Amino acid sequence: MEFATSNESPEEPGTETSDDARTTAVRAAQTASAVEAAFAAPAGSSWSRVSPALTLYNRLALAGVLLPATVIAGAVAGFALGAAWAVAVVVPLLAIGVAGWLTAPRARASWGYAEGRTDFYLTCGVVIRQLVVVPYGRMQVVDVTANLLEQALGIATVRLRTAATTADARIPGLSLDEATRLRDRLAARSETFSTGL
Template sequence: MEEIRERPAGGEPERSADGLQARTGPVGAADEARPGSVDDAFAAPADAPWQRLPTALAWYRRLVTSAACLAVGGGGVLLLLLWGQPLLAGVWAGLLLVAAVVLWFLAGRFQRSWGYAEASAELYLTYGVLVRQLVVVPYGRMQVVDVTADLLEQALGIATVRVRTAASTADTRVVGLPLADAVQLRDRLAARSESFSTGL
């Protein structure tokens, strides 16, 4: 393979013996957007943009995690006081307070990380803060599509659309949707599932 040389001024980029275009100069914005980057790996499909979820999902997460921290913190403090460990009780309460604050702020990041896209043949779903995930579910593989909402979700006016596929362990959820949007998404996915499974 011959050596790659710099691009002559005003000319075409030189190519190596294997026909690959030579890249010269510092890494810039064009390099960041090139295929193979992290953002490209988690990009929306070409025919459908990401649909993001409302802030009610963040408040749902904040209320759930705060209640969990309060229950665990209060129970731990009570036990430590009964065991005659007031210093440890204070440390435990402080740690749970820090955890509650961190989870409170992470709830916003969690909500902003969620998105779904209805492509022509698949449902795309992305989420994750520390670990990003991209899930692609073909419409023809969907077997059951339902809407669920616990008491807190009902109070916040949101619901979860759950998609069950042929693989029992491959269940997909679109969380935090406004109730009306969740019902409409359920109906669209159910109709597409039936159309693709019957070959229409």
């Protein structure tokens, strides 16, 4: 007596078939590709990334704000309302601190800039990605700033100011040498492409 055999396993209710899973994977890949294309560097160039020291800077800045806030808020809530309220205040603040600490490398890696032929490109953001394009001719002021912590870590922020105050852009976490070179290049290009605005 012969029995018919099949390699196909019966589908369980509520599970995706392999075709559905494949289609979902293809759509996800297309969406990811479209997102990357939307935030890509200009043709013929690639993103220049900022210094890894920005990760440490962000972590130290976060700790400098959250630790005192957590201690003060916890103490006030504890004395005024009791231990349960102190815990209710401290735990969310600590969770925010841990999340910020863990995501600092990814946030640093999201920063990038590229110098196009007529425009300067800047990208940043993890949850909300952003791409800013600033024409060289619209730049009015290019400055370099570094607070005490940035100076100690050997980094600086380059800020571009344009005629439209909403279009100002900044590139944090550049090494001091690169910040100076970028400032000089952008200042020279803004004069070359000046539109008189």
